[in-house]
Amino acid sequence: MNNGSSSHIVYGGDYNPDQWIKTKEVWDEDIRLMKLAHINSATVGIFAWSLLEPQEGVFDFDWLDEIVEKLYDNGISVILATPSGARPPWLSEKYPEVLRVEENGIRNEYGVRHNHCLTSPVYREKVSIINRKLAEHFKGNPAIKMWHISNEYSGECHCPLCQEAFRKWLKKEYHNDINELNDKWWGGFWSHNYTDFSQINSPKSRGENHVSALKLCWKRFVTDSHISFYENEIAPLRELTPDIPVTTNFMNMYDGIDYQKFASHVDTVSWDNYPDWSNGNTARTAINTAFAHDVFRSTKGGKPFYMMESTPSVVNWRQVNKIPSPGTQEITSIQALAYGSDSVQYFQWRKSRGGHEKYHGAVVGHDGTENTRVFSEAAHTGEILEKLSDVAGKQSEAEVAIICDWENKWATDFFCGYNNNRRDYFDECKKWYIPFYKAGITVDIIPEDADYSGYKVIIAPFLYMLKDQTEERITSYIKNGGCFVSTYLFGVTDKDDRCFLGGFPANGLKDVFGISVEETDALPDDLIYKASFGDKFYDVRHICDIIRPNGAQILGEYKSDFYSGTPCVTFNKFDEGKAYCVAFRNEGDFARDFCSMLIESNRIKSAVNFNIPDGIGIRKRGDFIFVMNFSNEMKIIPFPIYYTDVITGELVFGKTRLEANKYLIVKEKKENE
Ligand code: GLA
């Protein structure tokens, strides 16, 4: 099976010819316009179930054949979707069990999409039947380059079938031993010892919602249900079309599904990217987007991913949907490429005439022509992407990793104590990402259980929950010469959210880091403490560990409250490696200075050899260097050596102007060029 890697940049997006089946002249116009816009791929059939199977067991693929053929004859390949994201009404009318039951215990009525039970055998069977029909039908069809499974899997179902499945999942997790579950969930507290698995329900606001281990298990179960639902979807595709890679589109930092786990089940990771460019801080939006790209790139060990959706202009689901400034769509696309995407795809090709998303941006608007700003920008992007086909397949090398783990996100959200207002785990990870981003350094964003070995530096912000083996893995990484940075509330609980006994961080990590944490203080938002590091002082916010050094060198101290003068930044040489602890939380200026020290002392390479102006994003992919201006003003880029502009072929050297929303893609000039 191929992994979806491609010799060109896939350019296209969601295309819904099914909405225009009664006016097929629109299809011909679509083809003409797609060619004008340099589109080479269309994702078809995502929400087409009611046309594909208008009545139970009656299938009609003729219209799909017709459009697939038209597309392919015109040089446009097809990413074919399975339609499980939205059902025809007949299905839930006949089989109400397919409808989702919300947390309140009430079964939903027919409506919207993604409104299905993940466990329902009937739904799984119906999905499997139509997927098999599609695979039988399109098997061997050269137009089909990838399967797009369902759409943005999300949510959860609390129906009786799901409750039963959850109990089964728990039985497996706890070796069919209710006492093991009671021990791990600390059932003696509030007299919560169960005598049978049948007594356990999904967490609910009107039921059990104070047992963090239950909530963690439920999240893990929901992830596994999605994966098994997906595995059921792809079984016929794997059997009949083993050469066609499979993906499903992830939704940014959505935390309802552990994407880091799900990713190992897809051939190509893909995600839907809708940056908020109108929030008044475009440079920050660019960082958030870069971070998400790096998350998804890292889920597959750095292999290229697809940006499955983005908008060519506006979305319709923010409260106010401001049009981003001209050029935004292009720089969003280029940023995706810079960070490892092999595709630029839109939601959507043509605006629907009716329905909920009729005002969502599309390449072709309700005017239906190519005479719009949005169309001409998309066409220009298409032209540029054709010149960048060599970028496809290339990867970035990372010497630094940040551990940002989905399960740890859940755990940090669920415990009660210290500062209950301030968790923001993903933002905490971003704080440590920003200094590297600003220095043009590639960072992998990895889960706790990733392979640590190739990294010079690993930073683990707020790594509160340690999964089985994490302690050993951190220890051996450091032993073998790695440089590891932990922060506050590090190594506090195990995977069932039970505290480690004998002090924090867990077990032997106290020796590795040469410290132990005695107390943890929480500061209200308006109480800002001070800490020293080097010859500077920094703000201490929200959470701070009070630590007792036990062999570690003290690099910084608190300067406030009864713990003034006690250590808050420590360093321990452990065997071949280095173990740092930063015991407090701050707004990022500390991370900036601390990371500068890490970059220097570990000789971490940047993509470029000059000071990167604020608001400029720089990323190296293969030997392409992307320089992108995400600020809203012109910036001067001080290129110290000769580069070649990949698009124009011109030489670039010295102080070079780069307007807002503009970018340069360059390569170092070789001696003989
Ligand atoms: C998601 C969905 C699309 C569409 C867009 C709108 O990403 O996958 O079907 O609803 O949002 O932004």
Ligand code: ZN
């Ligand atoms: Zn259910």
